[in-house]
Amino acid sequence: MRLADISFNNLRRRKSKMVFVILGLAIGVATVVALFSITAAMRDDLQDKIDQFGANIVIVPQARELSLSYGNIAVSGVSYDVKELSQEDVPKIKTIAFSGNIATIAPKLLGAVQAKGAGESRALLVGVDFPAELRMKKWWEINGAAPSREGEILLGSRAAGVLMSRPGDSLTIDGRKFTVSGVLKETGSQEDSVLYVELSAAQALLGKPGKLSLIEVSALCKACPIEDIVGQLSGVLPNAKVSALQQAWKARRQTVDQLTNFSLAVSAVVLAIGAMIVLTTMMSSVKERTREIGIFRAIGFRRTHIARIILLEALVVSVVGGVLGWLAGMIASSLTAPYVAQAAVTVNWNPALAALAVGLSAMVGLGSSIYPAMQAANLDPAEALRFI
Amino acid sequence: MALIDIRGVSKTYNSNGCVVQALKGIDLSIDEGELVAMMGPSGSGKSTLLSILGAMNPPTTGTVLVDGIDLYGLSVEKRADFRHEYIGFVFQQLQLIPYLTAVENVLLPLAISKRPHREQEAMAFRALGRVGLVDKARRLPNQLSGGEQERVAVARAIVNEPPLILADEPTGNLDTQTGEEVMRLFQSLNEDGLTIVLATHNPENTRYVGRTIRIRDGRIAS
Ligand SMILES: Nc1ncnc2c1ncn2[C@@H]1O[C@H](COP(=O)(O)OP(=O)(O)OP(=O)(O)O)[C@@H](O)[C@H]1O
Numbered sequence: 001m002r003l004a005d006i007s008f009n010n011l012r013r014r015k016s017k018m019v020f021v022i023l024g025l026a027i028g029v030a031t032v033v034a035l036f037s038i039t040a041a042m043r044d045d046l047q048d049k050i051d052q053f054g055a056n057i058v059i060v061p062q063a064r065e066l067s068l069s070y071g072n073i074a075v076s077g078v079s080y081d082v083k084e085l086s087q088e089d090v091p092k093i094k095t096i097a098f099s100g101n102i103a104t105i106a107p108k109l110l111g112a113v114q115a116k117g118a119g120e121s122r123a124l125l126v127g128v129d130f131p132a133e134l135r136m137k138k139w140w141e142i143n144g145a146a147p148s149r150e151g152e153i154l155l156g157s158r159a160a161g162v163l164m165s166r167p168g169d170s171l172t173i174d175g176r177k178f179t180v181s182g183v184l185k186e187t188g189s190q191e192d193s194v195l196y197v198e199l200s201a202a203q204a205l206l207g208k209p210g211k212l213s214l215i216e217v218s219a220l221c222k223a224c225p226i227e228d229i230v231g232q233l234s235g236v237l238p239n240a241k242v243s244a245l246q247q248a249w250k251a252r253r254q255t256v257d258q259l260t261n262f263s264l265a266v267s268a269v270v271l272a273i274g275a276m277i278v279l280t281t282m283m284s285s286v287k288e289r290t291r292e293i294g295i296f297r298a299i300g301f302r303r304t305h306i307a308r309i310i311l312l313e314a315l316v317v318s319v320v321g322g323v324l325g326w327l328a329g330m331i332a333s334s335l336t337a338p339y340v341a342q343a344a345v346t347v348n349w350n351p352a353l354a355a356l357a358v359g360l361s362a363m364v365g366l367g368s369s370i371y372p373a374m375q376a377a378n379l380d381p382a383e384a385l386r387f388i
Numbered sequence: 389m390a391l392i393d394i395r396g397v398s399k400t401y402n403s404n405g406c407v408v409q410a411l412k413g414i415d416l417s418i419d420e421g422e423l424v425a426m427m428g429p430s431g432s433g434k435s436t437l438l439s440i441l442g443a444m445n446p447p448t449t450g451t452v453l454v455d456g457i458d459l460y461g462l463s464v465e466k467r468a469d470f471r472h473e474y475i476g477f478v479f480q481q482l483q484l485i486p487y488l489t490a491v492e493n494v495l496l497p498l499a500i501s502k503r504p505h506r507e508q509e510a511m512a513f514r515a516l517g518r519v520g521l522v523d524k525a526r527r528l529p530n531q532l533s534g535g536e537q538e539r540v541a542v543a544r545a546i547v548n549e550p551p552l553i554l555a556d557e558p559t560g561n562l563d564t565q566t567g568e569e570v571m572r573l574f575q576s577l578n579e580d581g582l583t584i585v586l587a588t589h590n591p592e593n594t595r596y597v598g599r600t601i602r603i604r605d606g607r608i609a610s
C-alpha cells in the first residue's frame with residue numbers, strides 16, 4: 001500500500017462528490033477554453049482579413065501641395081513641384097529590417113486620360129504591376145482575364161459600363177489602341193471606375209517613364225507593430241510619405257479586444273466558482289474523514305503525508321476536470337465560433353491550449369485544496385479519535 | 389533502564405471553559421517486556437495516560453521518556469515518526485477503516501514505509517497469521533465479528549513490529565469468552581517480547597497480566 005492507494009481508494013469511494021468537483025472544474029475550464037479559442041480565432045480572422053484586404057501601408061510622394069489621391073477622390077491635376085516616386089524606390093522597400101513581413105509591393109502610376117470605346121469619357125488610368133496587384137486584391141473577380149500581353153487593359157465595372165465595352169472589345173486611350181482583356185466584377189469601391197493597364201504602358205501613355213504615383217504595401221503583421229514598419233519605410237524613403245491604413249480595422253479590433261477583456265473577466269469568475277466548489281467539497285471531505293485522518297496520524301503518518309493524500313486527490317480530480325473541460329470547450333467553441341464571431345472563423349486545436357487548460361485546472365484544484373489539506377494535516381490525532 | 393519512564397505527568401483539559409484535571413501527578417516506569425494493565429473506573433484517566441504515553445497528547449506538566457526519548461521534546465513530525473516506529477495502537481473503539489478490507493487495514497501503517505509491495509503484503513499476512521485471521525483477510529470490517537475486528541486491530545498494531553503496544557479497552561466490546569481469547573493473544577505477544585500496556589476496567593483481565601496499576605481520579609492508587 002502506498003499513500004497514492006489511499007487517495008485513489010478515497011476517490012473511488014466518493015465518486016459522486018468527485019464527479020461534482022470534476023464537473024465544476026470542467027465547466028470552468030471549458031468556459032475559459034471556449035472564450036479563449038473564440039477570441040483567438042477572431043483575432044486570427046481579423047488579421048487574415050487585414051492581410052487579405054490588401055494594402056495596409058501606402059507610400060505617396062512627400063508634397064507641399066498635392067491634390068492627387070487614390071483613396072476616395074479623383075485625380076484632378078498633377079502638381080509639378082512634387083518630387084515623384086520612381087521605380088528605384090521599390091527595391092529599397094525590401095531593405096528594411098522587417099522586410100520579412102512584407103508580403104506584396106504594388107507600385108502604381110495614376111493619371112487622367114481620355115478613353116474611347118463605344119462610349120467615351122475621361123477616366124482614371126492606373127498603371128499596375130498585375131501579378132502583385134492580383135495577389136493583393138484577392139477579392140477581385142474578373143470577367144475575362146487580367147492583362148497578360150502588351151496592349152491589354154482591365155476595366156472597372158462602371159468604367160466598362162460608361163465605355164460600353166466588353167472583354168475582347170477595343171479601346172482607344174489618348175489615341176493609343178488597347179484590347180479589353182477583362183472586366184472587374186463590381187467591388188463597390190472607386191476601383192469600379194478605373195482603367196488598369198500594365199505599369200510600363202501607363203508610364204508611356206502619361207509620359208512619365210520610371211515614375212510612380214504611389215506604392216501600396218501589404219505587410220503581414222500578426223505580431224509586428226505596423227508603426228515600426230512604417231517608421232523603417234520612412235527611413236529608406238526620405239522623400240515619401242508613408243502611412244498605415246488601419247482606420248478601417250480599428251473598430252473591429254476594438255470589438256475583439258473588448259471581447260477578450262470580457263472573456264478574461266468571465267473566466268476569472270467561472271474559475272473562482274470552480275475553486276469554491278473544490279474548496280467546499282474538499283473541506284467537507286476532510287471533515288467526514290476526521291476519524292480516519294486521526295487514525296493515520298496515530299499510526300505515525302506525518303502531517304505532510306496527510307497533506308499529500310488530500311492534494312493527490314485534488315490533483316487527480318482537477319487534471320481529469322481539465323482534460324474534460326478542454327475537450328468540452330474546444331467542441332463548444334468549434335460549434336459556436338461562427339455565430340459569436342459572425343464570421344467564418346475556424347478554431348485552432350492547439351496543444352498549448354490543452355496544456356494550459358489542464359495546468360489551469362490543476363492550479364485551481366490544488367490551490368483551493370491547500371487550505372483543506374492543511375486543516376487535515378493539522379488535525380490533532382488524540383482529539384480526532386476522541387478515544388480519550 | 390526502564391523502557392517507559394513517566395515523571396510528574398498531569399493533564400488538564402480545558403474545553404469551553406470547563407476545566408477537567410484528568411491526571412494529577414503520575415510517576416510510573418515500565419520495563420521492557422512487561423505486560424501491564426491499567427485498571428480504573430470510567431473517567432479515571434486511563435485513556436488520557438495511554439495517549440500521553442503514545443506520543444499523541446502532550447501532558448500539561450511532566451516528562452515522558454520512552455527508550456530514553458523525551459517524547460514531548462520532539463517536533464510534531466518527529467513525534468509522528470516515533471509513533472510509527474515504536475508504537476502499535478489498539479484503540480478503544482477499534483477504529484478500523486470501514487471501506488478497507490482486513491488486510492488493507494493491516495497494511496495502512498506500511499503505506500508510509502518505502503517497502504516494496506510484496507514485502508508489505510508478506511508482513512501484513514504474517515501479522516494476520518499471528519492473530520489467526522489469514523483466511524478472512526479480504527473481508528471488510530463489517531463482515532467480521534467483534535472479536536475478529538479486535539484481532540485485525542491487533543494485527544495492524546503489530547504489523548510494523550513496534551516494541552510497544554498500547555491497547556485501550558481491548559475487551560470492552562467483547563463477550564467474556566472472546567475477551568479471554570484476546571487477552572490470551574496479548575499474553576502470547578508479550579511472550580514474544582513485546583511490551584504491552586492496556587487499559588481496562590474489567591478486573592477479570594488482571595489475571596492475564598504481569599502487573600496491574602490502579603488509577604483513581606487521575607492518580608495512581610496502587
Ligand atoms: N479531550 C477532552 N476534553 C475534555 N475533557 C476530556 C477530554 N478527554 C478526556 N476528558 C476528561 O478527562 C477525564 C479522563 O478521561 P479518560 O478518557 O482519560 O478516562 P478513562 O479512564 O479512559 O474513562 P473510560 O473508562 O470511560 O474510557 C474524564 O473526566 C473526561 O471527561
Ligand SMILES: [Mg+2]
Nearest residue numbers: 387388434435
Ligand atoms: Mg478510556
